Amino acid sequence: MSKTRKTALLGLLGAIAIVINLVEAAFIPPLQFGIRLGLANIVALVTLQLFGVKEMWTVNLLRLSLGNLLKGILFGAPFWISASGIFLSSLSLLLTRRLKSSVLFSSILSALAHSLGQLLCVILLYAQPGIAILLPTLLVSSLLTGILTGSIAVQVLRRIRL
Amino acid sequence: MKKKELLIVFILFLLGIGGLFAFRTFFSGAHTIEVRDAENKVLLQVRDDQEGIYTIEGKRGLFHLEVKDKAWRAVDVDCPDKICEHQGWITSEAYAPIICLPNGILVVVSDE
Structure with missing residues (x-):
């Protein structure tokens, strides 16, 4: 694949991730505090499988920076919460890639890592360790959303042609 | 997998x-509900059998806590997303903290 083509494709994937994020935030309300579907992670999973770790980081960084810029909260509190979520979830994808795990498992772990990252950031920012009581709820919901996004990613990977 | x-x-x-x-x-x-601000300072303490609507001032505007029938919820909050209001009624059995990030307000059950 030529470098130009790859750059264009990564830009496209990044754009898709951002749009999914914005649309999900606009139309699907969180079930409880901070529990979202995290559909944008599908793009990270697909990029990881089709290209590799570096490209996954690229797409995620695009999602983080441009997505928050578009929402108008660059460097605000939600930005850092989002950043720690995406950072931890990317780290976990790196780990599962090394372990050669299946896409579904990677998805579940990265969803978990994302929620944990967000929770840790909220605890740090607001000096309120009591929020940790949400851990069991986050655990279960991340597991479920991870299964959902992972399943969608698997289906996408079966059909996509670059 | x-x-x-x-x-x-x-x-x-x-x-x-x-x-x-x-x-x-x-x-x-029976438990005591505490409303705290972002610095973890207690703004209001209410028992869950003390019914009524309490007004608290947050960073963005006003936050109202309604207590009724041993349950409580956020109503009429000055914030863009109203995530806290969507949480609905909280009881000590189905407990979750109410968190309003724009206002910097936390509604938890006190430790006593």
């Missing part, structure tokens, strides 16, 4: 469900 992975996921799931039940039984009986 491989067998080892499935096992790990299953264990995590059990931990989650277990944690949910553990926290439920932990919080039973």
Whole structure:
């Protein structure tokens, strides 16, 4: 694949991730505090499988920076919460890639890592360790959303042609 | 998904469900609700049988806490997303903290 083509494709994937994020935030309300579907992670999973770790980081960084810029909260509190979520979830994808795990498992772990990252950031920012009581709820919901996004990613990977 | 992975996921799931039940039984009986600000300072203390609507001032505007029938919820909050209001009624059995990030307000059950 030529470098130009790859750059264009990564830009496209990044754009898709951002749009999914914005649309999900606009139309699907969180079930409880901070529990979202995290559909944008599908793009990270697909990029990881089709290209590799570096490209996954690229797409995620695009999602983080441009997505928050578009929402108008660059460097605000939600930005850092989002950043720690995406950072931890990317780290976990790196780990599962090394372990050669299946896409579904990677998805579940990265969803978990994302929620944990967000929770840790909220605890740090607001000096309120009591929020940790949400851990069991986050655990279960991340597991479920991870299964959902992972399943969608698997289906996408079966059909996509670059 | 491989067998080892499935096992790990299953264990995590059990931990989650277990944690949910553990926290439920932990919080039973009449309790004191505390409204705290972002610096963890207590703004208001109310028992869950003291019914009424309480007004608290947050960073963005006003936050109202309604207590009724041993349950409480956020109403009429000055914030863009109203996530806290969507949480609905909270009781000490079905407990979750109410968190309003724009206002920097936390509604929890006190530790006593």
